[in-house]
Amino acid sequence: MSLDTQNEPAIELVGIDKTFGTVHANKNINLTVAKGSIHGIIGENGAGKSTLMSILYGFYQADHGEIRISGKPVSIRDSQTAISSGIGMVHQHFMLVENFTVLENVMLGAEGGQLLRKGVASARKELKRLEDDYGLEVDPDAVIEELPVGNQQRVEILKALYRGAEILILDEPTGVLTPAEADHLFKVLRVLRDQGKTIILITHKLREIMAITDTVSVMRRGEMVATRKTSETTVEELAELMVGRRVLLRVEKGEANPGKVLLSVKNLTVKDSRGVTMVDDVSFDVRAGEIVGIAGVAGNGQSELLEAIAGIRKPTSGEILIDGKPIAGADPAALRELGLAHIPEDRHHMGLVLKFEEYENSILGYHRDARYGRGAMLNLDGIRKSAEEQIAKYDIRPPNPRLKTANFSGGNQQKIVVAREIERDPTVLIIGQPTRGVDIGAIEFIHKRIIEMRDAGKAVLLVSVELDEIRSLSDRILVMFAGKVVGEKSGEAGEQTLGLMMAGIAA
Amino acid sequence: MDYFDIFISILGSAIRLSIPLLFTALAGLFSERAGIFDIGLEGKMLASAFASACVAYYTGNAWAGLGAGILTAILFSMVHGFASITNRGNQIVSGVALNFVAAGLTIVLGQAWFNQGGRTGQVPASGRFSGITLPGADMMRDVPIIGPLYANVISGNNILTYIAFLMVPISWWVLYRTRFGLRLRAVGENPGAVDTAGISVTWLRYRALIVTGFLAGFAGTYLAIAQSAAFINNMSAGKGYIALAALIFAKWKPVPVMFACLLFGFLDAFANFMQGKELPLIGEVPVQIFQALPYILTCVLLAGFIGIAHPPKAGGVPYTKER
Numbered sequence A: 001m002s003l004d005t006q007n008e009p010a011i012e013l014v015g016i017d018k019t020f021g022t023v024h025a026n027k028n029i030n031l032t033v034a035k036g037s038i039h040g041i042i043g044e045n046g047a048g049k050s051t052l053m054s055i056l057y058g059f060y061q062a063d064h065g066e067i068r069i070s071g072k073p074v075s076i077r078d079s080q081t082a083i084s085s086g087i088g089m090v091h092q093h094f095m096l097v098e099n100f101t102v103l104e105n106v107m108l109g110a111e112g113g114q115l116l117r118k119g120v121a122s123a124r125k126e127l128k129r130l131e132d133d134y135g136l137e138v139d140p141d142a143v144i145e146e147l148p149v150g151n152q153q154r155v156e157i158l159k160a161l162y163r164g165a166e167i168l169i170l171d172e173p174t175g176v177l178t179p180a181e182a183d184h185l186f187k188v189l190r191v192l193r194d195q196g197k198t199i200i201l202i203t204h205k206l207r208e209i210m211a212i213t214d215t216v217s218v219m220r221r222g223e224m225v226a227t228r229k230t231s232e233t234t235v236e237e238l239a240e241l242m243v244g245r246r247v248l249l250r251v252e253k254g255e256a257n258p259g260k261v262l263l264s265v266k267n268l269t270v271k272d273s274r275g276v277t278m279v280d281d282v283s284f285d286v287r288a289g290e291i292v293g294i295a296g297v298a299g300n301g302q303s304e305l306l307e308a309i310a311g312i313r314k315p316t317s318g319e320i321l322i323d324g325k326p327i328a329g330a331d332p333a334a335l336r337e338l339g340l341a342h343i344p345e346d347r348h349h350m351g352l353v354l355k356f357e358e359y360e361n362s363i364l365g366y367h368r369d370a371r372y373g374r375g376a377m378l379n380l381d382g383i384r385k386s387a388e389e390q391i392a393k394y395d396i397r398p399p400n401p402r403l404k405t406a407n408f409s410g411g412n413q414q415k416i417v418v419a420r421e422i423e424r425d426p427t428v429l430i431i432g433q434p435t436r437g438v439d440i441g442a443i444e445f446i447h448k449r450i451i452e453m454r455d456a457g458k459a460v461l462l463v464s465v466e467l468d469e470i471r472s473l474s475d476r477i478l479v480m481f482a483g484k485v486v487g488e489k490s491g492e493a494g495e496q497t498l499g500l501m502m503a504g505i506a507a
Numbered sequence B: 001m002d003y004f005d006i007f008i009s010i011l012g013s014a015i016r017l018s019i020p021l022l023f024t025a026l027a028g029l030f031s032e033r034a035g036i037f038d039i040g041l042e043g044k045m046l047a048s049a050f051a052s053a054c055v056a057y058y059t060g061n062a063w064a065g066l067g068a069g070i071l072t073a074i075l076f077s078m079v080h081g082f083a084s085i086t087n088r089g090n091q092i093v094s095g096v097a098l099n100f101v102a103a104g105l106t107i108v109l110g111q112a113w114f115n116q117g118g119r120t121g122q123v124p125a126s127g128r129f130s131g132i133t134l135p136g137a138d139m140m141r142d143v144p145i146i147g148p149l150y151a152n153v154i155s156g157n158n159i160l161t162y163i164a165f166l167m168v169p170i171s172w173w174v175l176y177r178t179r180f181g182l183r184l185r186a187v188g189e190n191p192g193a194v195d196t197a198g199i200s201v202t203w204l205r206y207r208a209l210i211v212t213g214f215l216a217g218f219a220g221t222y223l224a225i226a227q228s229a230a231f232i233n234n235m236s237a238g239k240g241y242i243a244l245a246a247l248i249f250a251k252w253k254p255v256p257v258m259f260a261c262l263l264f265g266f267l268d269a270f271a272n273f274m275q276g277k278e279l280p281l282i283g284e285v286p287v288q289i290f291q292a293l294p295y296i297l298t299c300v301l302l303a304g305f306i307g308i309a310h311p312p313k314a315g316g317v318p319y320t321k322e323r
Helices: A003-007 A049-056 A079-084 A102-107 A116-134 A149-162 A179-194 A206-212 A235-243 A302-309 A332-337 A347-351 A380-393 A410-422 A440-455 A467-473 A495-502 B003-033 B041-059 B062-086 B091-114 B146-154 B159-177 B179-189 B191-196 B201-227 B239-249 B254-274 B287-305
Strands: A009-020 A023-034 A038-043 A064-069 A072-074 A087-090 A167-171 A198-203 A215-220 A223-229 A261-271 A277-287 A290-295 A317-322 A340-343 A428-432 A459-463 A476-481 A484-490
Touching: A009 A049, A009 A198, A023 A049, A023 A198, A023 A215, A023 A223, A038 A049, A038 A179, A038 A206, A038 A235, A049 A087, A049 A167, A049 A198, A079 A087, A087 A149, A102 A116, A102 A149, A102 B179, A116 A149, A116 A179, A116 B179, A149 A167, A149 A179, A179 A198, A179 A206, A179 A495, A198 A206, A206 A235, A215 A235, A223 A235, A235 A440, A261 A302, A261 A428, A261 A459, A277 A290, A277 A302, A277 A317, A277 A459, A277 A484, A290 A440, A290 A467, A290 A495, A302 A340, A302 A428, A302 A459, A332 A340, A340 A410, A347 A410, A380 A410, A410 A440, A428 A440, A440 A459, A440 A467, A459 A467, A467 A495, A476 A495, A484 A495, B003 B041, B003 B146, B003 B159, B003 B179, B003 B201, B003 B239, B003 B254, B041 B062, B041 B091, B041 B201, B041 B239, B062 B091, B062 B201, B159 B179, B159 B201, B159 B254, B179 B191, B179 B201, B191 B201, B201 B239, B239 B254, B239 B287, B254 B287
Parallel strands: A038 A198, A038 A215, A087 A167, A167 A198, A290 A459, A290 A476, A340 A428, A428 A459
Antiparallel strands: A009 A023, A009 A064, A064 A072, A215 A223, A261 A277, A261 A317, A476 A484
């Protein structure tokens, strides 16, 4: 392929504008992506990236503006026209039928006739060709739910290619992948690019943008604020463009000053409801004034470990001690009395009641506290006052304790949970995924609070699937794989070392 | 009468009793595999029984009755679809509401038109589906074992019975061998996958409900003008719910659905047979015990013996596009 054709635009957006009610999600967006390139779109949650891509894929129609593909204006009314215009999309939450085989998933919507038989044969052949051309190996007869996440994503890519996609949009593709799987994905994307496909990568991870894209556009509050050649920009510049001010990417923290053991886990084993061992004979201590991070790919027992310590899940065997006292059989309420605070992994299911107003969520789990009421009655004035204090201190926006929690952004919802748990001044703080789905500005804020807790002499246990987060916050890092702690490293451990341990390859 | 004759007669009656269950359970299969729970099967059966009895009574044509039964059940299905697909209403509420509508409307209209306390008039013989003697049935009758089985169980049923059993492989084929079936199974598991593949979730689910109405129409028609000769108040008598139990019992698969319906039909026939009979040692057993057996069996077997029955994952959830 000559250089000239590489510079031809594969897709052009001209003046795309979209409003939902009072929210101006996309403001006069102009974007040109060259054919045969990898173009990154980066921005915080709610910056309008997803809306823009949904317009491209026909989920929504723009109020104004024009989409041109290979120079020709097209009207994308629905996903069907997007597909026939050569646009393929790999969604963040895979759009796969889990009890179907790979082949059935790939065929769905492109079956080639009323009866399946003929289509199956040709789909099998075409799938083989795509595998050979792009290195996307996957067993066509495997059932999706039995495949690892990385392979499921490969099926999503195959689906798009099978439909003849020339432009491939990937929405936060690495969120669920191990570092090794992410590397493999990037390899595949490069092969696709070199064969002339155009790739649009949506992410909030700056590192990925730097690693794989040729050009990058930054979105902020519905606007396309800048487009850069990746080779001519820096992580710092992009972060600043995203947030609109300078941000600290790496948290500044002093030396840890560990004191006595506050949280101790001894030979803990936890089985799930099916009887599968999720946490296998795990032991560790967390001292006052230190942050212990647990790294690992999602699903290796971290969630169950957290839940066992928080009193939500009953351990099969082993012991948990807080400040030297065994806590066997204590429920979450009793644990709170003992000074344990828990910021759960999933704020929507465990941390918040989304239909409640903000002030109601600000006392969730602490409603028996004398400040908030006596006997069966709640002291609403007291609750709202303390909610307002938390809102001010944690810069929760909009600053309205009467607003329904569902109407706050992800970052602000997380701040509500963080404020509630930290403001109780616990001695032991256990945190799961503190910044999942949280924008950069709020990440910086939450990280600072966590460091402050450490410096105030609290014991902090941190579980996160974001390796960067673990590395920048933790004083010690434990790596979990298949329910076991496979090793311990200092907070300065390299990414590659940890990555190998997370994949169960090295200890 | 020796035991074999008794067995043959119970078996024949089991087949007759399982047919409305089979049609209804297959009807439910299509709707539930597409992600629409249908507790309104009972109402569809009842309404179509009424419609087929009325039309067969006035026209004296059984096929016209069947057509009316099918159209009525499809109409009910479309109302269910309008409430739960187009307007994203609660599928259980919509289904229950339709059951009430069917129960009330059939009585009111029946009383207004026929003045027989909710019954329709006696349908003439030409307006009914009567038994068909299969070739050679009389000749075979005297062959031991196979003879009575062929003459009294397999032969002598009405055409709808044979259609019902034919519907089992047809349903399987549609579900697993056609494009429509693939998409239908997909939309019940993950409508998002169907939507992003450029297929209309709404239209697909409506089509599934049309099939549901079509099959439920057969069930109602069978009750009114094949098994009996008139519509009687509440003649479905909970069969729609038993069919739903059979559907769950069979884990939403066509061939197991047939066996589940036959089993439930057999229990029903057995209950009828035991009515007033004394069991050795125990004495007379209240017939309600046998009537309750299908339900008890469903609970017990679902609780432990057949493992977890996973309903279609997207079942009961109205589809809204993400974001």
